[in-house]
Amino acid sequence: SLRQRDLQPEVMDRPDLEVGRHRHALDALALVNTLSQSGKIVYRPIKAWARRQGIKTFRMLDVACGGGDVALDVQRRACRDALHADVVGYDRSPTAVERARERASRKPTNCRTKASFVEQDILIPLPQRAFDVVYCSLFLHHLDEVQAVELLRNMAAATKHLLVVNDLVRSRMGY
Numbered sequence: 001s002l003r004q005r006d007l008q009p010e011v012m013d014r015p016d017l018e019v020g021r022h023r024h025a026l027d028a029l030a031l032v033n034t035l036s037q038s039g040k041i042v043y044r045p046i047k048a049w050a051r052r053q054g055i056k057t058f059r060m061l062d063v064a065c066g067g068g069d070v071a072l073d074v075q076r077r078a079c080r081d082a083l084h085a086d087v088v089g090y091d092r093s094p095t096a097v098e099r100a101r102e103r104a105s106r107k108p109t110n111c112r113t114k115a116s117f118v119e120q121d122i123l124i125p126l127p128q129r130a131f132d133v134v135y136c137s138l139f140l141h142h143l144d145e146v147q148a149v150e151l152l153r154n155m156a157a158a159t160k161h162l163l164v165v166n167d168l169v170r171s172r173m174g175y
Contacts, residue, residue, distance in 0.1 A: 022095040026067035039073025049162045057084040058132035063122045064139035065089030068100025079111035090120040126158035135164035
């Protein structure tokens, strides 16, 4: 049944995964994120919060950023709406961080915003209240319940204002 959670390690999560296969998986995930509009889903509450608060400039953290495609999409959307959003992406994978940095260096932007990507285990405490917005997209399902609760606590402690989580809906359509 799709409603039952069956936590299985994914190939992309293996620390010994060959770099070429990992980069291929990151690129495939970027395509999935584009088709499912993950960046738009994450950005919608961020935009609403910024407008409600009258905030034009803010700092975001993308937890488990993978190849950086969602972070850069959210940043691009903010720029298009005249919001200046610096983004920091954390991922434990050096391959993912390298791929995210490559994407960031190729993304032309007419906004005065920064994007940086850092190799960081996100299951340890994050910097306290260091970001205006903290989000993660399509990552929480990789964790068991204890890890998920710990991550959400860490994310809540790291944000000053807004926490956003986008993850899978267990359904035939989601599958």
